[in-house]
Amino acid sequence: MKSAILITYDQEDSINEAKGLCDAAGYEIVHIIQQDFLQKPKYGISGGVLERLEEISEKLRPDVIIFDEILKPSQNYNLASVLHREILDREGLILEIFESRASSAESKLQVKLAQLRYEMARAKEKVRLANMGEQPGFMGIGKFEVDVYYNDIKHRMQTIRSKLEKAGKQRELHRQGRKRMGFKTISLAGYTSAGxxxxxxxxxxESRAQSKELFTTLTTTTRRVTIDQEPFLIADTVGFISKLPAYMIDAFKSTLEELTYTDIIILVIDISDSVFELKKKFSSCMRTLSELGVEKDKIVYVLNKDDLLKQDEINRKIDILNLSENKKLISVSAKTGRNVKELKELIKNISESHNSYKFNKNSSEGVKDTLGN
Ligand SMILES: Nc1nc2c(ncn2[C@@H]2O[C@H](COP(=O)(O)OP(=O)(O)O)[C@@H](O)[C@H]2O)c(=O)[nH]1
Ligand SMILES: [Mg+2]
Incomplete structure (x- = not known):
């Protein structure tokens, strides 16, 4: 596993999310630096913090330094020349996660497109700097090379867009492949660090440490689980990410396309979030799921981290989310295991009710056919 020093904001939400992203991308965090502000012109951080970072980096020798903000190419270059390490900014990190998760041809293309779009923004800045004559030999390339590079990216994006049009037609095949496996499938969805x-x-x-061993999130994202003698396949998906740039949304959704074919979706909600965060994240999850074409009755709402709250506070939040009438709702603690057994029972019941629903639907269609004939 690769090691990283993480530079992030001095806020619990940001730290947790950044840790979750590092985890999902396969980095072990060996040190965290927290700052109120990460958009200083030259290095993102101040000179004093940079000095401290240089010292720590010398000592810990991480594979990368992860910067939880968008860096301009010039800032990235400045940091790398002082620290002699690979610098990965927030968008670069997110793209690495998407890349590792993209499974279908279509989603690989979507991710490639987002990566080129990321490159494009950087190429634009290089062109701008070269035109200004400020840094003619910036990062070892001159204006002419920058123009060629920029045009090459544009061309490659065009090629991918036309491939994507064709890839849409492959989707149906993918779905049939899933059906053939014969298992009921469950997918976990929710924001990064919801649990x-x-x-x-x-x-x-499984009792593997989540952050130490990445097998949990990277290699084995799908496992078999038997609930009351019925086998299911359960998949851990890439999480929703706050502050996701607009140009990454298609790539993000394509990594979630599993959800369209899944039988049951466990929507994991961190009930310990503030009411503001909770509402915002919940509505964004619901919107995306509906955009993906997920049927609402496939969703099980799991309010996680209930060990951190009192029951009346949980009830209040359930009301706020308008879920008090919902029968597919359960509050659990993934950490202590509270209600996990009950969650499994709920899944089993829902799966059975889907079976009988399908059965009834088929038989009534059968009747219609006979009547029609
Ligand atoms: N207190 C508490 N913490 C939890 C619970 N579930 C997960 N966590 C913590 O929340 C953080 C994110 O969990 P993780 O499973 O990696 O979230 P993911 O990004 O959604 O996969 C970790 O530090 C977990 O230990 C829970 O039920 N209670
Ligand atoms: Mg995870």
């Missing part, structure tokens, strides 16, 4: 991986491990009975 998807912890719950995944609890449900499948």
């Amino acid at each position: 998807k991986t912890t719950l995944f491990n609890k449900v499948t009975g």
Whole structure:
């Protein structure tokens, strides 16, 4: 596993999310630097912090330094020349996660497109600097090379867009492949650091450390689980990410396309979030799921981290989310295991009710056919 020093904001939400992203991308964090502000012109951070970072980096020798903000190419270059390490900014990190998760041809193309779009923004800045004559030999390339590079990216994006048009037609095949496996499938969805991986491990009975060993999120994202003698396949998905840049949304959605074919979706909600965060994240999850064409009755709402709150506070939040009438709702603690057994029972019941619904639907269609004939 690769090691990283993480530079992030001095806020619990940001730290947790950044840790979750590093985890999902396969980095072990060896040190965290927290700052109120990460958009200083030259290095993103101040000179004093840079000095401290240089010292720590000398000592810990991480593979990369992860900067939880967008860096301009010039800032990235400045940091790299002082620290002699690979610098990965927030968008670069997110793209690495998408790349590792993209499974279908279509989603690989979507991710490639987002990566080129990221490159493009950087090429634009290089062109701008070269035109200004400020840094003619910036990062070792002159204006002419920059123009060639920029045009090459544009051309490659065009090629991918036309491939994507064709890839849409492959989708149906993908879906049929899933059906053939014959298993019911369950997918975990929810924001980064809501506790998807912890719950995944609890449900499948895995006791691996989440942040130490990345097998949980990277290599084995799908596992078999038997609930009351019925086998299911359960998948841990890439999490929703706050502040996702607009140009990455298609790539993000394509990594979630599993959800369209899945039988049951466990939407993991961090009930310990503030009411503001909770509402915002919940509505964004619901919007995306509906855009993906997910049927609402496939969703199980799992309010996680209930060990951190009192029952009346949980009830209040359930009301706020308008879920008090919902029967597919359960509050659990993935950490302590509270209600995980009950969650499994709920999944089993929902799966059975889907079976009988399908059965009834088929038989009534059967009747219609006979009547029609
Ligand atoms: N207190 C508490 N913490 C939890 C619970 N579930 C997960 N966590 C913590 O929340 C953080 C994010 O969990 P993780 O499973 O990696 O989230 P993911 O990004 O959704 O996969 C970790 O530090 C977990 O230990 C829970 O039920 N209670
Ligand atoms: Mg996870």
